[in-house]
Amino acid sequence: MTFTWLKGHGTENDFVLLPDHDGRVHGDLDPGFVAVLCHRRRGIGADGVMRVIRADAAGITDAGEAEWFMDYRNADGSLSEMCGNGIRVFVRHLIDEGLVDASAPIPVATRDGVKVIEEAGDRLRVDMGTFVVGEHSDVSVPGHRWPAREVHTGNPHAVVFVGSVDEAGPLTEAPGFDRTVYPEGVNVEFVERRGERHVGMRVHERGSGETRSCGTGACAVGLATALADEVRPTPDAPVRYRVDVPGGTVQVEWTADDHLILEGPAVIVARGEMEWIA
Incomplete structure (x- = not known):
């Protein structure tokens, strides 16, 4: 089959978008098809795939x-509950194509x-909703072990505070x-x-490996740091x-009603047509 694709990223967390508005092009996405599209030598290359379809x-x-x-x-083709960078790219595409009212x-x-997104100049603000905070458990890489805070922000996260993100090592394999x-x-x-209410992070994502950014992860990090700093919103x-x-910088906001807001850039960088030969 021949289909349209787009490529976009949010702080260099990159995605292939597949327009399939009425669900007549791709059906249920085959994990092998997704994995090939995301492969950086055999496909287009991306951290994930988003099918753009009406609910x-x-x-x-x-x-x-x-x-x-x-x-x-x-x-790797596995399902994911949510992607904070991805949804900004998704909405940037909808806005660019005139498929939604950006006002x-x-x-x-x-x-x-359901997540709600608003334009903020050249950036997008996503109300990521509420969160769940769990207990501590250990995370390890070769030569290091740390306690990690369990935070669920649409996806499960283990947040580790380190002296330097370089301590995580190459992250070619999933941490223990x-x-x-x-x-x-x-x-x-x-x-x-890195400063007052300012942190840096690296992330290893399940199903994708180390990525240049993770939106739900940034939200988990912002929340976990606020809890460690013993600050609360009013x-x-x-x-x-x-x-x-x-891949850049995002802002995370914790509101008095216990919602997390993620703000950051999103851009579409390429589009084309592909003939898929199974």
Whole structure:
């Protein structure tokens, strides 16, 4: 078959987008097909794939006012509940194509519920919703072991505070973690302090390996750092952290109603047509 694709990124966390508005092009995405598209030598190359489909065409029954559903897959073809960088790229595409009204908040259905996105100049703000904080368990790489804070922000995360993100090593293999705490795998964030309410992080994502950025991970890091700093939001003063990632910078805001807001850039960089030969 021949199909249209686009390539975009948010702080260099990159994605292939597959427009399939009425669900007539791709059907259920085959994991092998997704993995080949994401392969950086045999395919287009990306950290994940998003099918751009209307919620009703995807059979989403709890989409509320959201017309669109972000059907997101990791680079290995596995399903992912949510992607904070990906949803900004997804909405940037919808805005660029005139498929949504950018003058109003834009609801998008995901496997982690409906998220609402707004333009903020050349950046996009995503209300990532609420979160769940768990206990501590150990995370390890060769030669190091640390306690990690369990945080769920649409995806499961283990947040580790280190003296330097270089201590994480090459991250060519997944860090060790407690599978009784994370039976379905986990994204691991290594965090160093860089200033007041300012941190840097590296991340190893389940199903994708080390990536240049992770939106749900940045939210988990911002929250975990605020908890470590013993600061809490008030109605007049949300808690904000700057999170530097290898691919750029995002802002994380913790609001008084316990929502996390992720703000950062998103850009479409290429598009084309591909003939798929199975």
